[in-house]
Every structure is written in C-alpha cells, then in structure tokens.
Amino acid sequence: MTQPATAAADAAELLRGLHDVLPGLRDLYKDLHAHPELSFQETRTAGIVAQRLRAAGWDVTEGLGGPEGVPGTGVVAVLRGGLNDGPNGGPNGAAEGPVILLRADMDALPVREETGLPYASEATATEPDGTEVPVMHACGHDVHVTCLLGATELLATNRAAWGGTVVAVFQPAEEVGGAPRMTEDGFLSRFPRPEVCLGQHVGPAPAGLVGTRPGPVMSACDTLRVKVFGRGGHGSMPETTIDPVVIAAAIVMRLQTIVSREIAASRSAVVTVGSLHAGTRANVIADEAELGITVRTTTPAVRDKVLAAITRVVNAEAAASGAPRMPEITPLDELPLLVNDQAATDVVLGAFRELLGPDRVFVLPSTLTGSEDFGHFGTVLGVPSVFWHFGGLDLADFTEQDILSLLEDGIPATLPSNHSPKFAPAVDPTLEVGVRLMLAAASAWLAGTAAGGSVLDTE
Structure with a gap:
C-alpha cells in the first residue's frame, strides 16, 4: 500500500497570504485575457511570466521550445524550498527532497471573442500561412497561467514551510502539441528531474468542483x-x-x-x-x-x-x-492518450477531498474526448503524471440537481464550452480555486517537517 514516507507540507501553510495576492491575480488574468497570443507567438505572455517569477525569487530560464536555433517562448523556473537549507539539505543548497513539476499552457486560439466582457479580446494575429485572424483565450489558458503564477508566488513567500524542489513550466503551443518542443530543447539536462508532473485545466462546470480519474483521462x-x-x-x-x-x-x-x-x-x-x-x-x-x-x-x-x-x-x-x-x-x-498514474492520482484526489470536501471532488466515469499534450512530460521523463479538470463557472448559478446532471449527462449544450467564442470563466472564485488546487496537489509531495522521500514510496 502506498504510504507517505515523509511529513507532507501543510497545504494551509503554502496558502498563507492567498487573499492578499488575489487582487493582483484578478488584474493579471484580465490583462492576459485581453492580450491573447497564438501558439508559438506567446512573447508578451512569456515576458510577463518571466518578470513575475524573477521578482518572486525563482531561477528563470526563457526562450525554450523554439525550432532549432530559434528562441522559443517557453519559460521554466526552479525554486528550492527553505527546508533544504536545514540539516537535511544537500550540498550548495541542492534539494535532497522531492522534485515536482507544475505546468501551465499559454497559447490562445484563432477565435473572435463574443463574451461581451469589458476586458474581451480585440486582438488579431497572423497565422504561419500569412492569414490574419482574430485571437481569443477561448480555452482558458489565461486562467492556467494566472493560477500557476499565483501558486509560484505563494511557494516563494512561504518558502520556509516546505522542502524539495519545484519546477514550474509555462508551455507554449498546447493547441498544436508544443510540449515535445520543450523536452527537445535540452529540458532533461537543464532542469531537475521531477518525481511527478502535475497539471490542470479549467472547464464549463461550477467553480469549486474538480474531477479526474486514474488511467486514461483524455483522448x-x-x-x-x-x-x-x-x-x-x-x-x-x-x-x-x-x-x-x-x-x-x-x-x-x-x-x-x-x-x-x-x-x-x-x-x-x-x-x-x-x-x-x-x-x-x-x-x-x-x-x-x-x-x-x-x-x-x-x-x-x-x-x-x-x-x-x-x-x-x-x-x-x-x-x-x-x-x-x-x-x-x-x-x-x-x-497520445493522456494517462494518469493510479497511485499518484489517489494521492491528488485525497488532497483535493481534504481541501474542498468529498462532495466537490469527483472521479470521472470515462475518458474525456478532449486531448492534451501535458502527458508528454511524464512520458519523456519516465515519471507519473496527474491531470485534473476544475470548474470555471459561478457555483451560485447552479443547483445541486444541476451538478448531479452534469455528472450523469455531461455538459449541457446551453453552456459555452472550451473553444467557444462565448467561453468566459468567472474570475471569482475560479482563480482562487485554481491556486488552491495546484498547491494542495503540490503539498502532497513537498516535504514538511523533514526533507526527503516521496509519497509514492511503498512499504
């Protein structure tokens, strides 16, 4: 049976200060939403990401994921926990504790926005074939970037509360399979190898709900x-x-x-x-x-x-x-098929149930028909992956029966889904939930009172 081999970091400790950073995250999200960029063109987004990570104290590498000889737009940041500086820390501050990878995607879609939001995108861009197209964050990647930046800021602020190493990956071009470009750009030799890869995706369901499943989770x-x-x-x-x-x-x-x-x-x-x-x-x-x-x-x-x-x-x-x-x-x-590791998924589901309550955490009944290139990281690195989906719509707009119907019948056609020109996640409480989920999952691996070991070690 899988048992924690070390005291996991306290999720509440990692979340200290969340409400202080939320106003800035809301502004950031609206800015990213208003300025979307197509796949492999995420220059502005990557610059904002790198600047905020450096300001928080992360070791930042830019320009990953481009074609040979051409800088890409991928950003990778590394931070070692404060507990590594104690007696269990390695030489020169290197972590002997767990290493985890947290990932967000950055690209938008060639869609003309029809949400009517005050911060709606009016951007256009040029496709590789020279066609000018409207651009919109119609898949929620602006939510993903904002939530991971919120998580990285709190990990830095509360660095004394955890041990291990976090590798934060901001990936370009998920919509066209950009993950291989990242791993082919020296990823394996330039950054610490993680024990687990963690990622999330917002969708047209009530905020405060989260679902995943072990085994095949996306097509x-x-x-x-x-x-x-x-x-x-x-x-x-x-x-x-x-x-x-x-x-x-x-x-x-x-x-x-x-x-x-x-x-x-x-x-x-x-x-x-x-x-x-x-x-x-x-x-x-x-x-x-x-x-x-x-x-x-x-x-x-x-x-x-x-x-x-x-x-x-x-x-x-x-x-x-x-x-x-x-x-x-x-x-x-x-x-390829995105497959969640059984043991790692059990750990993440346990962390989510503790965070949100068991009535808000669901095991998906079947593989989703959407696709993701996130699993490429775990496959190439040879480590477990866990990917989950969380709601981005105002929970107040749903009854308990609505929620049960979602689970039984799927997303109703009346709700704009990802890639729709009307897809518009609610700012609140979506951003707060996304940050909480990312740090709750991370806390299950990051060491708390002692560095070293892994929650996937077995007895």
Missing part, C-alpha cells in the same frame, strides 16, 4: 490535412469539370458514418471536419479543396481503425468522382 488526438484534387472550370459548365467541392462534401458526410457504423457503442471516438476550403468565386469551379480533420480516440485499436477508415473513405469518394489523382492525406499533429 489521443490526430490532426490530418486532406487535399482533394479535381479539374476546374466555369461554374456554368460543371460537365466539363471534376468538382473537388462535391468530392469534399461527399467525404464530410461519409466520414460521419465511421463512428456511428464502424465503432462499437461501448467504445469512444470523434471524427470532426473543422475546416473546408476551396475556390475563390461562386462562378469558378476550383481545381482542389482542402479539409482539416481532427480525430479523438481512447484506445490504440480504435485509433488504428478510425484512421484506416478515413483513408479508405477519402480515397473511395475521390475514385467514385473520377478525380484525376488520389487525395493527399498529411498527418499534422499527434497527441
């Missing part, structure tokens, strides 16, 4: 670009052409049958065509069309089956239409 994700070829011509003479728009439309409709007719009801999968581009004018039939497809699966076998079916459908529809050449199917991003 694998594959992003594909499909280019369909036809023969262009005049819109008034379709008989002289092979219309790629018609081929693309047939593909979109046929793809809907993969999950409904080829995947067992006891399994889970999602196939979504998120973009379809073709042509420039109504009276011109284009030569080609391009589709953007995202696939979410919860087992390797289902993933293989769905990807094979997509290839079969795409090629068959092109052949049926007499396309002059077979489509090009290009894999863009691949995120």
Whole structure:
C-alpha cells in the first residue's frame, strides 16, 4: 500500500497570504485575457511570466521550445524550498527532497471573442500561412497561467514551510502539441528531474468542483490535412469539370458514418471536419479543396481503425468522382492518450477531498474526448503524471440537481464550452480555486517537517 514516507507540507501553510495576492491575480488574468497570443507567438505572455517569477525569487530560464536555433517562448523556473537549507539539505543548497513539476499552457486560439466582457479580446494575429485572424483565450489558458503564477508566488513567500524542489513550466503551443518542443530543447539536462508532473485545466462546470480519474483521462488526438484534387472550370459548365467541392462534401458526410457504423457503442471516438476550403468565386469551379480533420480516440485499436477508415473513405469518394489523382492525406499533429498514474492520482484526489470536501471532488466515469499534450512530460521523463479538470463557472448559478446532471449527462449544450467564442470563466472564485488546487496537489509531495522521500514510496 502506498504510504507517505515523509511529513507532507501543510497545504494551509503554502496558502498563507492567498487573499492578499488575489487582487493582483484578478488584474493579471484580465490583462492576459485581453492580450491573447497564438501558439508559438506567446512573447508578451512569456515576458510577463518571466518578470513575475524573477521578482518572486525563482531561477528563470526563457526562450525554450523554439525550432532549432530559434528562441522559443517557453519559460521554466526552479525554486528550492527553505527546508533544504536545514540539516537535511544537500550540498550548495541542492534539494535532497522531492522534485515536482507544475505546468501551465499559454497559447490562445484563432477565435473572435463574443463574451461581451469589458476586458474581451480585440486582438488579431497572423497565422504561419500569412492569414490574419482574430485571437481569443477561448480555452482558458489565461486562467492556467494566472493560477500557476499565483501558486509560484505563494511557494516563494512561504518558502520556509516546505522542502524539495519545484519546477514550474509555462508551455507554449498546447493547441498544436508544443510540449515535445520543450523536452527537445535540452529540458532533461537543464532542469531537475521531477518525481511527478502535475497539471490542470479549467472547464464549463461550477467553480469549486474538480474531477479526474486514474488511467486514461483524455483522448489521443490526430490532426490530418486532406487535399482533394479535381479539374476546374466555369461554374456554368460543371460537365466539363471534376468538382473537388462535391468530392469534399461527399467525404464530410461519409466520414460521419465511421463512428456511428464502424465503432462499437461501448467504445469512444470523434471524427470532426473543422475546416473546408476551396475556390475563390461562386462562378469558378476550383481545381482542389482542402479539409482539416481532427480525430479523438481512447484506445490504440480504435485509433488504428478510425484512421484506416478515413483513408479508405477519402480515397473511395475521390475514385467514385473520377478525380484525376488520389487525395493527399498529411498527418499534422499527434497527441497520445493522456494517462494518469493510479497511485499518484489517489494521492491528488485525497488532497483535493481534504481541501474542498468529498462532495466537490469527483472521479470521472470515462475518458474525456478532449486531448492534451501535458502527458508528454511524464512520458519523456519516465515519471507519473496527474491531470485534473476544475470548474470555471459561478457555483451560485447552479443547483445541486444541476451538478448531479452534469455528472450523469455531461455538459449541457446551453453552456459555452472550451473553444467557444462565448467561453468566459468567472474570475471569482475560479482563480482562487485554481491556486488552491495546484498547491494542495503540490503539498502532497513537498516535504514538511523533514526533507526527503516521496509519497509514492511503498512499504
């Protein structure tokens, strides 16, 4: 049975001063929300993060996660607890106690905000292909950054109350799988190796509720670009052409049958065509069309089956239409299944129940269809990971029956979800809850009255 091998840090001690820092965190969150940045373009956000970490006394490294030879926007900060300075501390202040990794993602999405908030984003940015797009923090990464910065500030303020080492990771480009860029940029050799990786995500549920599960917690994700070829011509003479728009439309409709007719009801999968581009004018039939497809699966076998079916459908529809050449199917991003370690998840759930009460902490009944690249850190480092989801909506707007319905039936369509232009987490109490959750989970590993050991050690 898993037993704590050392006295864990007191979560209440780590949280001392939280209410003093909350006003500043609220201002920070609104500023970040009003100034979102696309994946790998998080320059302003990274600068704010680095400045605040340095001011709090952390050892900060900037410029991680870029392509070879080009500085990225990732920020990593390291802080050793004050108990390391005592008799159990290592040479030169190096920690002999636990090392943990806390992570937040920083990037926003090409979405035009429709929340009506006074601090709503009016930002635009340029995509890598040169397209100018509106930008919004439609997935709550501004919440994640703010909460982790709040946690790092309190860890520094209350440094005398804990032992061990914390590695705080502010990651770019989660939306396009930026985690590998961080680990490929010397992460393993430049920073202490953690015993556990901890991360969180805000969602459209009541603030004060948190849920996770051991084992697979978020789906694998594959992003594909499909280019369909036809023969262009005049819109008034379709008989002289092979219309790629018609081929693309047939593909979109046929793809809907993969999950409904080829995947067992006891399994889970999602196939979504998120973009379809073709042509420039109504009276011109284009030569080609391009589709953007995202696939979410919860087992390797289902993933293989769905990807094979997509290839079969795409090629068959092109052949049926007499396309002059077979489509090009290009894999863009691949995120593996995010798996929570059983023992570490039990520890985190215990810490959350003590913090919030057992009626506000839930074990998710199944793997979520959303995807995350957070698990890449634990996989590459060879250590356990725990990822959880917490609510970002005002609890006062929900009845107890509403909460029970959320657990049984999922998020209702009337609530704007992540990636919606109307997604707007409530500032209060979301930020406070997010900071509390991060520090409660961290406290289970950080040493309290004595440094050394790990809560995952077994007897």
